[in-house]
Amino acid sequence: MRTAILVLLAASAAACSGNEKVADNAVMPALDVASETPGDWSGLVEMVGRRPSESGLIESSAISVDLNALLGPDAGAFRDAMMRAGPLARDGDLLVARAPDAWLVLDPADHAFRAALRQGGSVREWQTPGAEVPPAGG
Template sequence: MIRFAAPLLAAAFALAACSSNDKLADNAVTPALNQMAEAPGDWSALDGMIGRRPSESGLIEDSPISVDLNARLGPSAKAYRDAMMAAGPLTRQGHLLVAKAPDAWLVLDPEGHAFHAGLTRGGRLEEWQTAGADVPRPV
């Protein structure tokens, strides 16, 4: 019985080592960044939404930013979407596009394919923005 236990223990240790939570091994070679990222979508359609409310234009639900916005907001996406339905028209402020509602706002940087969004819930401001971007809050 003992001679069977040693191989079983060795196999258990090997399996435990393989199931570590690390996504990459220490010596893993990753592809170049331009091979990992998809090309950003075409945000030129956002210009056609200027002067229109997000509830009319589909800015929040069905536009070039929708997928990225939903991914970044995660579980807060529905509350944010609902709040932005009360937003005024999308305006141009310099190179930025801005939409504001009483409890939410969105600033878009079409040139940088980046956004900054905010939502006030329960008296607390929650903010999200494109990773690595420096998009300001609305004025």
């Protein structure tokens, strides 16, 4: 029995001994795939006071998969615009981030959001289907 355990430990160590970084295997979520179940949005509150460019709000938080799926081909432009956003702020029960050409309103209790992007003089908006998230105010 002891020999079997030692063999398993040796095999495990050999499999993990490479110099590769796990992060090298990370990929952005597909643009057309929404999450089947909402992620844990409780961590979004910890991002209040931090810019999306610092916190990973747009790129790697619990909203990223659904945001990419809803915005589709505009997700990249939205992500770029939001990198110039000010800190995430509370507005009652909502969380709001504003950039010169984009904004994002999050309703963590309902796992819903509303986003907008200004391009070429027009504003395009997206919202979680079935949700009633207000637009970002003034």
